[in-house]
Amino acid sequence: MRRLVMWDIDYTLLRGGGVAARAWKAAFTEVTGVDWHSTPSFGGRTDLDICAEVFAVHGVTDCTPERFFARYVEIVHESRHEFAEQGALLPGVREVLTRLGDDPRVVQTLVTGNVPEVAAAKVAAFGLAGSFDAEVGGYGTDDSVRATLVRRSLERARAKYGEDFRPVVVGDTVHDVTAALANGAVAIAVATGATAAADLTAAGAHTVLPDLADADAAIRALTA
Known part of the structure; x- marks a missing residue:
């Protein structure tokens, strides 16, 4: 799968x-x-x-x-x-996305609280748009509840590809973790935002990483 x-x-x-x-x-x-x-x-x-x-x-x-x-x-x-002028790509992101993109066992998409157009603008600004199948993403206009975004994304992926998937959610907040768990997804948390690693662990994240700088560790967590 x-x-x-x-x-x-x-x-x-x-x-x-x-x-x-x-x-x-x-x-x-x-x-x-x-x-x-x-x-x-x-x-x-x-x-x-x-x-x-x-x-x-x-x-x-x-x-x-x-x-x-x-x-x-x-x-x-x-x-x-x-x-791109005022923001920054976080450590390890480009390498991890590239390596996952080369893996036929993985489809990458976006599940974000942003509206679709703003999500697209953000990733495009850093040259990341080609890493994601945005058609099967979950966005901030789908629902007010974060967990529903994960469910919608999974439904869209199943409909488009005609197969079931093992869902993996990657995020930096407790909301990301709880949304993953509500859908039976693997919850990978990164402590790169305002939420402490201990709080992400307490929320139930399966793995908490300080960031994605250790690409090998990140890939292992995402594909385990």
Whole structure:
């Protein structure tokens, strides 16, 4: 059985330099006419979930997520060159993706809280787009619950390839770990974000890595 390796993006593969967060705030104020005054925790959450909180905290009742996301995506597109200028690819990422891409037993995709267009812009900025079958990914517009994104990705992969997969989720937050476990997936955590390795272990991650710099160790964990 082949593995479907589902990669989170932010603080797992790369740091975006705050580009998306700035675009989010600009789009919100432009579309709603309401000044931004409260920033939620973004880590590991879906854009639908964050959008609901932002609207509620700011008292917005006359705007839909779809209308907001449309402008948000436009602003990200306009500033997409800033991802590589102000952000960074995390250690070992390129080598691990390349080696897995050469393995016929593995299909790689994205399971991320980002909307699809923003996810695409982030990975493209670092030359990673060719590493993933984005068609079978799970995205922040699929559902507000992170676990559902994993399930949708697995369903899409099964439908496209006509086979079952062993799911593997790679992420840097407790949300990634719990979403993996809810779907019977192997949970590989990297302590490259704000969540401590001990907390990722306590959440139930099968393996916790400090980062992907030791490509051999990462490959062993991802293909065990």
